[in-house]
Amino acid sequence: MGVVVGLAGAALAGFLGATPYAPPPADLHVARTAEQIERGRYIAEHVAHCTTCHSDVDRTRFSGPVVPGTIGRGGQAFGAAEGLPFDAWSANITPAALGDWTDGELARALTVGVDREGDALIPIMRYENYRHLCGEDVEAVVAWMRSLEPIENDVAEPRVDFPLTLLLRTVPDAAEPWACPDASTPREERGRYLTRIAGCADCHTRREGIEVVGEPFAGGNEMRMPNGAIHRTANLTPDRETGIGLWTEEGFVNRFRAHRGEQPIVGEDGRSSPMPWSAYAGMSDDDLAAIYAFLRTQEPVRNVVEQYTPPPAHVATR
Structure with a gap:
């Protein structure tokens, strides 16, 4: 029995040591030009619809549009009411919360799915899709995040029960950027x-x-x-x-x-x-x-x- 327990402990330690996947953040320095910020706004607000979760929404109106003045503040709840097996709140992504993150750490969070400390993010944020963002669009979204009005809003940590905590550690994966579409792209x-x-x-x-x-x-x-x-x-x-x-x-x-x-x-x-x-x-x-x-x-x-x-x-x- 002692051998079995020892082996199980070693296996668990190995699993915890190997997950989540968290490569070092890239040495990235985004230029933050007006054109880049506008492209990031387009991706974040309309294609990836980041603001739909990371802002307040008006549920009194059809499809819950974003409430002006709340973009990026986070705090929306996701849990049992939506049929989810955990309780989580969208993060504050304005410079008030992420101002001391590096551009590389922000890009890694978007495309790999780990936070500044290398811990797995709750995949209700679809970083499994964002891992295919092309490099230019990743930088554009980072530039857009940097341009947001800082809003102070402390957001609770997610509550996830065992064994789902272990499963979530396996979700982050390497970024796999696709080519940026341009005028010549079919x-x-x-x-x-x-x-x-x-x-x-x-x-x-x-x-x-x-x-x-x-x-x-x-x-x-x-x-x-x-x-x-x-x-x-x-x-x-x-x-x-x-x-x-x-x-x-x-x-x-x-x-x-x-x-x-x-x-x-x-x-x-x-x-x-x-x-x-x-x-x-x-x-x-x-x-x-x-x-x-x-x-x-x-x-x-x-x-x-x-x-x-x-x-x-x-x-x-x-």
Whole structure:
């Protein structure tokens, strides 16, 4: 028994010593030009929608748009109400909290998923996608973070129970940057890059807990709202009956254009959307069209999705 315990202890010590993956931060010094900051703002606020989690959002309006003056302050709660097996709060990413981090440490957090001390970040921040950010876009996001108005806001540490604490140590991985799209990049390839950074497959692929059980982009993933309503994500494959096979490019882009500007007040039935429409709507028409072109390259999957179940209180009053 003593030998078994000793071996188990040695194995655990080896595991803890080898995880999480945390390479030294790069010796990075971002220039922070106006052009770079604007590119970072575009990626962070509209493609990767960082501000959707790292700011206050107005739940009285459709899809919870960001509250002006709160960008980057963090503090949003994520836990059992969203069907998650832990309690976590989004970090304060303004210079008030991260001002003493180096540019390399910020870039490593984005693309590898570890904090300044090398501890694993909760992967509700989709660094598994951001690890594919091209180098120029990583630097642009770092420049944008440096440009934010400092906001003092102390955020609680996450609460994660054993053995999930061990599993989370395995999530950080090496950055694997893709090439930066430019004018010569085929539209479908640019759409592939944007779709990955935007995390479209994360929500539009059915999961049970953290396990993927559905076909990519075929929808049906349950998203629980604080009021008890359940949204199920749409089928984005080019299936003609249950997906976007009959959608035109213009119709796809217009679906996002409709959410530019102020979002409507949520009605008495409480129906909103977990998708950050107001963030994605800020993408350019060309980028939205590129995403459409990429989605059209996917294998069609027939999957009928009942997209919405009202909250129990609303069902009881009907």
